[in-house]
Amino acid sequence: MSSNTDFVLSIEDLTVSFDGFKAVDSLNLYVDKNEIRVVIGPNGAGKTTVLDLICGKTRATSGSIRFKGLELTRMSEHQIVRSGVGRKFQNPSIYENLTVFENLEVSYPKGRTVFGALAFKRTAEVIAKVEEIAREIMLEEFLGTEAGLLSHGQKQWLEIGMLLIQDPELLMLDEPVAGMSARERELTGQLLKRICNNRSVLVIEHDMEFVKNIAHKVTVLHQGKILKEGLMEVVQSDPKVIEVYLGH
Numbered sequence: 001m002s003s004n005t006d007f008v009l010s011i012e013d014l015t016v017s018f019d020g021f022k023a024v025d026s027l028n029l030y031v032d033k034n035e036i037r038v039v040i041g042p043n044g045a046g047k048t049t050v051l052d053l054i055c056g057k058t059r060a061t062s063g064s065i066r067f068k069g070l071e072l073t074r075m076s077e078h079q080i081v082r083s084g085v086g087r088k089f090q091n092p093s094i095y096e097n098l099t100v101f102e103n104l105e106v107s108y109p110k111g112r113t114v115f116g117a118l119a120f121k122r123t124a125e126v127i128a129k130v131e132e133i134a135r136e137i138m139l140e141e142f143l144g145t146e147a148g149l150l151s152h153g154q155k156q157w158l159e160i161g162m163l164l165i166q167d168p169e170l171l172m173l174d175e176p177v178a179g180m181s182a183r184e185r186e187l188t189g190q191l192l193k194r195i196c197n198n199r200s201v202l203v204i205e206h207d208m209e210f211v212k213n214i215a216h217k218v219t220v221l222h223q224g225k226i227l228k229e230g231l232m233e234v235v236q237s238d239p240k241v242i243e244v245y246l247g248h
Contacts, residue, residue, distance in 0.1 A: 174204045212236075
């Protein structure tokens with residue numbers, strides 16, 4: 001059993017209330033280094049709210065979120081990103097009229113904006129990094145392609161690449177395979193397994209086949225609390241989990 005200091009992410013007694021409704025209720029969640037953790041649960045279980053709390057978009061009512069020993073509840077969204085937490089939302093936020101190369105280049109962590117990028121020197125280091133990330137996200141053949149012309153799945157991969165180029169130690173993805181073809185889902189699973197070699201990945205997902213394929217451990221949320229946690233096989237056959245899912 002590792003101590004709390006060994007976890008990349010330690011969430012303790014986390015609560016957030018909206019007008020007296022506890023969207024997240026005394027939550028304890030621990031994520032290991034190089035772990036792919038998938039959070040599942042019916043709509044309204046508090047899954048996206050947990051990601052919002054971790055990245056500072058929503059403020060906790062009480063409790064603690066520690067990332068590598070840093071207390072995130074006291075930090076701004078910007079500071080949280082800088083400390084190594086990357087978050088991908090459900091809708092891709094890529095620059096449709098820029099090429100794949102430019103999208104990755106703009107995301108390169110030199111504190112640049114889209115406008116700053118125009119004055120920015122394309123060093124060999126930047127080019128090498130962009131090419132490396134493009135290979136990882138299976139878009140090396142599309143570096144010169146406008147992002148708007150990519151398939152839905154490729155746009156999702158590009159957005160993951162835009163986070164990867166910042167080298168986060170915790171990557172959070174909200175329904176990454178929604179709307180993807182079966183082949184794209186399979187390739188996304190392989191991508192996530194590759195990128196967790198040196199980072200932790202926290203995923204919210206509804207596609208159970210995909211969850212089974214990627215998850216090291218599954219956390220089932222229900223009404224802002226953890227209903228069950230463990231290996232997918234164990235979680236899936238739990239009567240309480242089945243009831244919650246069938247009841248919805």
